[in-house]
């Protein structure tokens with residue numbers, strides 16, 4: 001049985017629902033000799049500010065049980081160099097490009113959106129309002145409902161590209177942020193960014209990261225991320241792009257059943273950069289085995305009826 005793996009985010013069609021997560025796949029071109037970028041649903045490139053940034057000094061990464069902690073500090077080449085040096089090759093390789101943008105101020109998000117709207121080859125903008133590792137901007141917007149609404153509506157006015165605010169899990173009620181994004185005109189929301197966390201070297205009593213705190217990612221966070229995707233899907237109508245610890249096709253499928261329309265994969269790429277074809281093949285195989293013709297029909301198919309019956313009868 002042939003399966004339709006395409007998914008739609010606003011005006012953007014993805015060939016399949018598997019996207020490389022921002023910050024874990026460079027600008028995509030670094031992998032182009034080993035991964036066929038056109039076979040990925042999308043490539044979310046490393047977060048970009050207007051200007052270049054050095055990020056934090058080392059140590060910027062620490063391994064943790066079933067995950068990793070990072071405080072890169074959004075090192076990046078800035079939007080102008082990205083357009084000059086990376087976008088032409090991404091276009092040539094027929095990648096579906098999602099540009100992750102970060103601002104210290106609302107005006108910076110708007111300016112980035114304007115610049116990228118005029119660039120050839122950008123499929124969508126992911127608004128990083130959730131990076132836990134920088135002091136200015138970013139998560140300050142993402143932890144405030146008004147801040148989220150203001151950034152999304154300002155960017156909405158500045159671009160016709162699909163916009164996907166990326167939500168932080170470091171809030172009590174993530175679904176309210178999905179609703180605020182939808183009301184402000186977002187085409188989808190993506191979640192989760194990393195969880196604020198820290199690790200200490202007990203011998204020296206020093207923090208393991210130079211930034212003291214960082215963001216936790218990888219399989220350790222997956223069940224919390226699945227719950228948050230479930231909540232956001234129930235809270236609104238726009239598509240949810242789910243991520244957090246996906247390392248197999250079954251993990252991706254779990255997110256989709258919970259309510260994700262598409263998924264992103266970050267940390268697992270550091271373990272296995274060839275994971276992409278496995279994931280897409282595994283999803284296709286699952287759809288065939290379950291007689292589901294279109295991947296979008298899998299979204300939100302969680303069956304809670306048996307559990308609800310158990311609860312009401314106990």
Ligand SMILES: Cc1cc2nc3c(=O)[nH]c(=O)nc-3n(C[C@H](O)[C@H](O)[C@H](O)COP(=O)(O)O)c2cc1C
Nearest residue numbers: 021022023047070128192193217218244245266267
């Ligand atoms: C080293 C590293 C760098 C990251 N950089 C970014 C970034 O620039 N922008 C962003 O929105 N998220 C960034 N993230 C968060 C990931 O895109 C993703 O939301 C998170 O890691 C959870 O997914 P995972 O468990 O599959 O890695 C980064 C994560 C890691 C591990």
